[in-house]
Amino acid sequence: MADWFHERVIEAHRLPLFCFFVALITAFLFTRVNVRLIRARVRWLGNVNVGEMHIHHMVFGVVLTLLGGVAGLILSDVSTGWYSFSAAVFGVGAALVLDEFALILHLRDVYWQEEGRTSVDAVFVAIAATGLLLLGLRPLTWNGTDGEGWTAVAFLVVNLVFAVITLIKGKIWSGLLGLFVPPLLYVGAVRVARPGSPWARWFYSERARRPRPRLMDKAIYREERWRRPVIRAKIAVQEFVSGRHDLPAPALPARRYRRRVVPPRPRPGADHLARHWRSGRPRAR
Secondary structure: OHHHHHHHHHOOOOHHHHHHHHHHHHHHHHHHHHHHHOOOOOOOOOEEEEEEEEEOOOHHHHHHHHHHHHHHHHHHHOOOOHHHHHHHHHHHHHHHHHHHHHHHHHOOOOOHHHHHHHHHHHHHHHHHHHHHHOOOOOOEEEEEEEEHHHHHHHHHHHHHHHHHHHOOOOOHHHHHHHHHHHHHHHHHHOOOOOOOOOOHHOOOOOOOOOOOOHHHHHHHHHHHHHHHHHHHHHHHHHHHHHHOOOOOOOOOOOOHHHHOOOOOOOOOOOHHHHHHHOOOOOOOO
């Protein structure tokens, strides 16, 4: 193991990438454990608030990402150790930002809702892409090898076209992983699109210029027969790592709920305010 690490990581100058990879996974797992304990209302943990404003951990992620990125630009020629440390800081920041990717996408707090699973997908994609880079694979090339001249350019353009087609057909994982393993792009681009994808709407549905109902029926059958079990398995893995996203948060204790919802009574002696408070009429100015 030590020989493999020295050969594949140290000698291949991938130590900063390895530190980023480890920091990304560690920070994501720590963050998810932390927020799950907060959701379970563990007393010694809590959210970060400034007054009545809740500070999402994405804010700290943005700061750490900027610090790690700028430090990496400065330290890249100084020392490999410090450069690797800045890469680790960048990985921690990236984990905090991606863990709330759904909030950025929807511009509202959907952390524990169905839409919040998008954040876990984003983290998994980042981990998978970084792992493939760490193994030596490069995007849009064949087995990580470089071509020469127009051959390399043509191969890159062809793979990019197949990647776009695969993504338009709704096969996100095939399109992203296919950037590193091109045969996945060819298979994804040739096979039938997913029924809810833009490709299906443009070429299969009744609104298309030349509807193809047989292909739409085939796409729906494959979605129900093959993809649904895979999605359920993926969600099970996500929920094991990050918790359920479709359960309501535990109810607040009665006292805390009463203090938060019921408006305070008027000060003693303010009879005219008390009458208006009981009647619900606004006070005359």
